[in-house]
Amino acid sequence: MILFLDETGLSVIPLVSSTWGLRGQTPILRHRGHWDKVSAITAVSTTGKLYFQMKLGAYKSPDVIDFLQHLLRQTKRRLLVVWDNGKQHKSDETKAWLRANRKHIAVEFLPPYAPQLNPVEAFNNQLKNHSLKNYCPDNTDQLLAAVRRKVKAIRNRPKLIRSFLHQTPLAF
Numbered sequence: 001m002i003l004f005l006d007e008t009g010l011s012v013i014p015l016v017s018s019t020w021g022l023r024g025q026t027p028i029l030r031h032r033g034h035w036d037k038v039s040a041i042t043a044v045s046t047t048g049k050l051y052f053q054m055k056l057g058a059y060k061s062p063d064v065i066d067f068l069q070h071l072l073r074q075t076k077r078r079l080l081v082v083w084d085n086g087k088q089h090k091s092d093e094t095k096a097w098l099r100a101n102r103k104h105i106a107v108e109f110l111p112p113y114a115p116q117l118n119p120v121e122a123f124n125n126q127l128k129n130h131s132l133k134n135y136c137p138d139n140t141d142q143l144l145a146a147v148r149r150k151v152k153a154i155r156n157r158p159k160l161i162r163s164f165l166h167q168t169p170l171a172f
Contacts, residue, residue, distance in 0.1 A: 001075055003043040003051070005067075005083040006120035007059045010128065012036045012143055017133040027134075036140045038147065041067050043081070044119045046165060048158040052151050054144060061091040068097070072104055079105045085112050122164035126154065 012035070021027040039059050043051040051074065053067055071079060083089050089109070098107060115121045131150040137143040154160060 001077045002046045002080045004119050005043045005081050006118055007041045008124045010038045012137055042120045048162040050155050050161050061088045061093040064088045065097045081107045084110050117168055119164040119168050122167045
């Protein structure tokens with residue numbers, strides 16, 4: 001099974017986008033102005049499956065390894081993971097784990113500075129700039145709950161997930 005994988009960050013500060021409002025009444029977004037963040041890791045399969053996980057703080061090598069173990073348990077298949085050149089992907093700890101599990105998982109790296117080749121970038125765009133645009137949570141708990149709802153809605157649309165693959169110049 002081929003999986004494309006990437007991490008991203010989500011902030012409590014809203015991503016502001018144009019919207020509709022009553023004539024003469026400019027919409028106003030109110031937020032608390034703090035920079036609390038949530039990190040997410042996503043894998044998209046070439047068959048239209050979406051795997052997703054969130055946490056407070058950044059994804060480091062042990063977290064990436066935990067997610068890869070989760071993917072192996074969920075899919076019960078040999079995996080080919082395609083990802084970027086992030087530090088957590090090239091760390092000694094990740095390399096050692098991959099060597100120990102080479103019968104179950106292989107990795108390939110995308111070329112540097114080529115995010116357009118990763119379909120997870122299209123998912124991140126859908127989540128941040130469409131599903132969560134103008135959303136103003138008061139805290140990370142509200143953000144986590146909203147992201148879970150939005151990801152569930154995206155997961156229920158396999159055609160949309162497959163469209164993330166078709167937005168790349170790769171042939172599927």
